[in-house]
Amino acid sequence: MDYEIFMEQALEQARKAFDQGQFPVGCVIVQDDRVIASGARAGTSGDLSFFSEIDHAEIRALKALESSDVRFIPERAVLFCTMEPCLMCFAAIILAGIRTVVFAYEDVMGGGTGLDRRHLAPLYRDAQITVVPHVLRKKSLDLFHDFFNKDANLYWKDSLLESYTLDQRRESGNKQGCNSEIK
Numbered sequence: 001m002d003y004e005i006f007m008e009q010a011l012e013q014a015r016k017a018f019d020q021g022q023f024p025v026g027c028v029i030v031q032d033d034r035v036i037a038s039g040a041r042a043g044t045s046g047d048l049s050f051f052s053e054i055d056h057a058e059i060r061a062l063k064a065l066e067s068s069d070v071r072f073i074p075e076r077a078v079l080f081c082t083m084e085p086c087l088m089c090f091a092a093i094i095l096a097g098i099r100t101v102v103f104a105y106e107d108v109m110g111g112g113t114g115l116d117r118r119h120l121a122p123l124y125r126d127a128q129i130t131v132v133p134h135v136l137r138k139k140s141l142d143l144f145h146d147f148f149n150k151d152a153n154l155y156w157k158d159s160l161l162e163s164y165t166l167d168q169r170r171e172s173g174n175k176q177g178c179n180s181e182i183k
């Protein structure tokens with residue numbers, strides 16, 4: 001499977017979120033080389049005093065499976081997300097029975113995929129799940145950089161994620177100066 005083709009489609013969802021002032025995360029669920037559900041982050045725009053921590057792109061894509069015209073067969077599905085899934089989403093993905101997760105940009109502040117699952121209940125502990133990081137990472141990083149650079153966007157402003165993202169962009173800018181192969 002060509003991971004970059006499907007990650008591009010997840011990035012389209014992330015751009016859709018970005019254009020609406022939302023935290024720029026997008027997700028697609030692929031089965032047998034075809035996108036059967038997608039989701040874009042919601043609940044984070046403007047100066048809401050309350051941001052939704054339920055409306056993550058991954059949860060919205062999992063929800064969208066309900067109205068997909070393709071029958072969902074989890075063992076044949078791959079989930080693509082432009083940011084590493086958080087704990088909530090990683091648990092939901094495991095519960096859904098999906099066995100492969102591909103993401104673009106690591107979530108150093110709230111990522112859930114590095115969790116040591118050995119002490120969790122059997123359903124989580126025994127899940128066989130493969131995580132593929134950093135597919136089209138730079139494209140996703142650039143979107144987060146642009147998000148944090150806009151004064152109107154308040155979600156996770158002045159956070160570890162913001163400072164890490166601005167740092168990473170500076171670093172990748174430097175690297176690109178001497179290595180044109182970096183994406």
Ligand SMILES: Nc1ccnc(=O)[nH]1
Nearest residue numbers: 025041056057084085
């Ligand atoms: N992985 C994610 C982090 C934050 N928000 C999302 O929708 N997804």
